[in-house]
Amino acid sequence: MLMCQDVATLASDYIDDELGPVKRLAIGAHLLMCRHCRSLIGNLRTTREIISQRSYDHLDGDYARRLDAAIGEALRHPDNGRTGPPKDPEAR
Amino acid sequence: MPTPQDRNDESDLIARLRAGDTDAYQNAVRRFTPTMLAAARFYVGVDKAEDVVQESWIKAIRAIQTFEGRASLKTWLSRIVVNQAKNVLRQSGREVPLESPEALDPALASRFGPNRRWIQPPTLTSHETAEQWLERGALGDCLDKHLAALPEQQRSALMLFEVHQHKSDDVCNILEVSASNLRVLIHRARQRMFLMVEHFQETGEC
Numbered sequence: 001m002l003m004c005q006d007v008a009t010l011a012s013d014y015i016d017d018e019l020g021p022v023k024r025l026a027i028g029a030h031l032l033m034c035r036h037c038r039s040l041i042g043n044l045r046t047t048r049e050i051i052s053q054r055s056y057d058h059l060d061g062d063y064a065r066r067l068d069a070a071i072g073e074a075l076r077h078p079d080n081g082r083t084g085p086p087k088d089p090e091a092r
Numbered sequence: 093m094p095t096p097q098d099r100n101d102e103s104d105l106i107a108r109l110r111a112g113d114t115d116a117y118q119n120a121v122r123r124f125t126p127t128m129l130a131a132a133r134f135y136v137g138v139d140k141a142e143d144v145v146q147e148s149w150i151k152a153i154r155a156i157q158t159f160e161g162r163a164s165l166k167t168w169l170s171r172i173v174v175n176q177a178k179n180v181l182r183q184s185g186r187e188v189p190l191e192s193p194e195a196l197d198p199a200l201a202s203r204f205g206p207n208r209r210w211i212q213p214p215t216l217t218s219h220e221t222a223e224q225w226l227e228r229g230a231l232g233d234c235l236d237k238h239l240a241a242l243p244e245q246q247r248s249a250l251m252l253f254e255v256h257q258h259k260s261d262d263v264c265n266i267l268e269v270s271a272s273n274l275r276v277l278i279h280r281a282r283q284r285m286f287l288m289v290e291h292f293q294e295t296g297e298c
């Protein structure tokens with residue numbers, strides 16, 4: 001029998017649709033009977049929505065300019081600090 | 093899904109990066125650095141993340157010549173960051189710390205009785221939208237503060253998945269974590285944010 005604590009444990013998988021059909025249905029049935037778990041799930045959904053809406057993409061301007069300068073320097077002096085061929089991060 | 097237009101933009105950008113076009117680098121820095129910082133923080137924390145990302149950009153200048161485009165540019169750059177971050181850890185003799193936390197936050201787990209039913213149920217109603225929450229202006233600031241204060245690994249996982257909209261497979265590939273580990277990190281981060289909102293609504297304090 002699926003209890004409230006189990007719903008809380010699986011809550012993110014439920015709202016992201018990452019559960020198999022059996023567990024999904026069991027949680028759906030539990031939510032029909034249990035307003036506390038409905039509240040938890042509803043609020044986790046709202047939390048997810050807010051986080052994805054808010055922009056945390058802000059890049060510090062000073063840091064961006066430091067990167068520009070370092071990259072500019074490396075482009076002008078391409079042979080500085082070279083030792084052997086670069087490692088391709090795709091090749092793992 | 094990237095549209096054909098996105099792909100064109102991306103191959104155009106890659107060609108300009110290969111040619112050493114500084115404008116293209118400035119554009120790419122502003123587009124991809126936030127994601128790269130999130131990936132770096134997973135391994136080295138906030139203090140060393142900026143240095144790791146800077147080194148990664150320098151590495152990328154050379155590596156872009158042999159980039160095959162199997163992954164998106166953003167994912168490829170983030171992989172360079174993670175390799176670089178792990179090198180830094182190795183050089184300082186530190187192990188890669190991989191938390192494997194419980195799926196339930198202890199503060200939430202303590203609110204269930206032995207029969208696994210709520211003894212201290214949520215106090216928030218479930219009918220409020222994100223807009224209604226954010227109408228109480230201070231809540232937005234409080235969310236930002238708590239997001240910044242999450243454990244680094246939870247924060248990185250949440251940022252890559254939710255804010256930078258990477259797919260799960262992609263996040264696992266970038267951070268080198270299993271799918272189940274990623275699920276736990278995301279769930280733990282959301283629980284902390286939920287508990288924070290609940291506390292804020294009850295007390296008006298962040």
Ligand SMILES: [Zn+2]
Pocket residue numbers: 003004005007030034036037038
């Ligand atoms: Zn319940």
